[in-house]
């Protein structure tokens with residue numbers, strides 16, 4: 001059976017590895033960019049996805065590239081603690097939570113795809129520009145550098161081409177661009193001194209603004225590479241909307257300090273961190289409305305193409321990895337690929353729809369909004385604002401919605417299933433037109 005994966009992001013690469021692990025050999029990933037992403041921003045990957053990466057044999061490689069997250073602190077802008085919880089191994093999971101540079105995670109995944117499936121398994125500079133039915137198969141048209149177009153006929157086409165998915169646009173032509181909640185995100189990394197446990201993730205917030213900080217690498221003499229994300233409403237950010245030219249970076253730095261300069265992340269000098277950040281990237285905060293179907297014949301959606309959500313709770317890439325494993329499990333377990341794609345959708349679409357909705361109110365971080373609403377002038381003790389049980393329940397119910405609660409992760413059966421392997425097909429990446 002031939003598999004064509006569109007997009008060599010975390011979702012597409014994890015799918016290629018998962019399909020190979022499940023016994024499929026004719027798998028090709030087509031990526032529009034000239035090479036898989038080199039963006040070095042941080043991602044937190046939750047233990048439910050780390051379990052999947054571990055079962056694919058990637059945990060040792062990742063441990064060397066990542067920081068194992070120990071705790072999460074949610075704080076007011078003044079740095080007062082609203083909620084703290086252990087994370088990963090410290091919280092009793094059998095697998096860690098990891099904080100890692102996206103570029104490093106992509107590099108580990110891409111190396112494993114090439115090791116398993118050969119160098120030809122990732123075709124870069126190949127953008128999907130057309131999709132149609134070819135009887136029982138699907139035809140994808142890819143534009144390559146130099147204006148060459150190639151058509152690939154495939155049994156299964158998995159769209160892992162992100163929030164601006166061309167495949168989803170072909171399936172839902174009336175959908176239009178992603179939705180924004182009016183917030184703008186700024187993102188950067190800088191070396192600084194290790195803070196709190198050295199493996200802590202801190203989120204500060206008020207009614208709408210958010211500041212997220214965590215280390216993604218450790219250096220010499222107690223230094224660490226700190227990933228930060230700052231989000232605030234676009235009206236306040238309006239003055240920053242300039243092209244990201246060199247002087248744009250300093251303009252953004254100045255405006256970020258205007259917005260967050262009085263905030264006090266515990267153990268961190270924020271002004272210094274933003275001042276030491278070489279490049280600042282800006283994005284609108286966008287997501288997609290949930291849809292009723294991901295699967296159409298031999299085509300299915302995965303990762304952000306299926307369920308793009310606001311970045312709260314560390315779930316976008318995490319859930320793309322879980323999608324990949326569930327999809328491969330169904331394909332290995334059902335004799336008919338169409339049945340497998342429907343079973344994958346039935347497993348994954350309902351919980352991801354709930355998660356997308358929960359992230360519209362910022363998932364677990366909504367306690368920060370509530371704290372601000374209940375005590376707009378700040379508070380001395382969080383116990384004056386919330387009961388411990390109310391806070392614990394918000395955290396518990398979000399973990400259950402995202403299916404990353406401890407019992408769910410530790411006790412559920414493995415998604416590893418092995419089919420007898422057939423001889424590898426040489427990579428025939430389509431016919432030129």
Ligand SMILES: Cc1cc2nc3c(=O)[nH]c(=O)nc-3n(C[C@H](O)[C@H](O)[C@H](O)COP(=O)(O)OP(=O)(O)OC[C@H]3O[C@@H](n4cnc5c(N)ncnc54)[C@H](O)[C@@H]3O)c2cc1C
Pocket residue numbers: 006007008009010011012030031032033036037042043044045046126127128129160161162163164165166167185187229283302303304305311313314315316317318319320
């Ligand atoms: C500020 C911020 C912080 C985040 N933090 C976290 C976090 O801590 N934890 C977490 O789990 N998630 C986080 N996320 C979300 C996470 O980045 C995404 O959910 C994840 O990258 C989705 O992976 P994907 O493979 O589905 O899509 P993408 O990563 O978008 O990959 C899609 C790939 O497809 C390629 N492509 C696009 N169109 C085509 C085409 N037509 N043909 C061929 N290739 C194409 C693209 O070039 C890209 O390589 C964050 C997001 C943001 C914005």
